[in-house]
Amino acid sequence: MTADVSIPDYDDLDAVARARWDEQIARHGRVTHMKRTLLHAVPAFDALMTxxxxxxxxxxxxxxxxxxxxxxxxxxxxxxxxxxxxxxxxxxxxxxxxxxxxxxxxxxxxxxxxxxxxxxxxxxxxxxxxxxxxxxxxxxxxxxxxxxxxxxxxxxxxxxxxxxxxxxxxxxxxxxxx
Missing domain, CATH: 1.20.1290.10 (AhpD-like)
Structure with missing residues (x-):
């Protein structure tokens, strides 16, 4: 199965999305494919991280x-x-x-x-x-x-x-x- 939406790397993200990535690493030790995908749209990421x-x-x-x-x-x-x-x-x-x-x-x-x-x-x-x-x-x-x-x-x-x-x-x- 291929992703319809790319899975960005850290360097592909803006500063706000990178901050969320860093928080995920600190809390969970990894950033999953779903979370990386969501980082395309930080408000969607924030909503689903609740x-x-x-x-x-x-x-x-x-x-x-x-x-x-x-x-x-x-x-x-x-x-x-x-x-x-x-x-x-x-x-x-x-x-x-x-x-x-x-x-x-x-x-x-x-x-x-x-x-x-x-x-x-x-x-x-x-x-x-x-x-x-x-x-x-x-x-x-x-x-x-x-x-x-x-x-x-x-x-x-x-x-x-x-x-x-x-x-x-x-x-x-x-x-x-x-």
Whole structure:
């Protein structure tokens, strides 16, 4: 798969984009192909990098494992090669088999909710939406949906722009989920 949009190198970027690159290196040790692609448009990069504080907020509500399962379910349902493979790597690195995950009740609810947010244009069945609201309350329902929308947006960037898989993820493609 070739990128429809070039993946700029550091020297190709303006000063503002280079500052964002430097911040990514400091925080995460690398700048992925998706992030490099987004650096063509710093406002788009900035918007999608709010994924990190939203993910932290979701983890604070449901725990890290459930948050990972939620994000993975969304990316797998969206058939996003990069994001799905990224979460497969994280799960495998934690000793979990992405093809044979066993969920507790909260994780199962979040996985079903994540998949439903992707299916049918985001029209979540009333019963499922009610179950999530009853389990988490309105504020956390909004938080979970907001995070999911940003996860879906990252999936869309990667898929629509045909961003190539980062080399560090190659070893994890054979174990991708459904």
């Amino acid at each position: 994924w990190y504080p939203l993910f932290d907020a979701v983890k604070a509500v449901v725990g890290e494992r459930a948050a990972l399962f939620f994000a993975h379910a969304i990316s797998a349902a969206n058939h996003c090669l990069i994001c799905d493979t990224f979460f497969v790597k994280i799960l495998r690195d934690r000793g979990l088999d992405p093809a044979n995950l066993v969920y507790d009740a909260t994780e199962d609810l979040l996985v079903r909710f994540g998949r439903a947010l992707v299916a049918d244009g985001g029209r979540v069945p009333d019963a499922l939406l009610g179950e999530v609201k009853a389990s988490f309350g309105e504020a956390d329902l909004v938080l979970l949906t907001g995070f999911a929308s940003l996860m879906i947006a990252t999936n869309l960037i990667n898929t629509a722009l045909r961003v190539p898989l980062d080399e560090y993820l190659y070893a994890y493609t054979a174990v991708r989920s459904e």
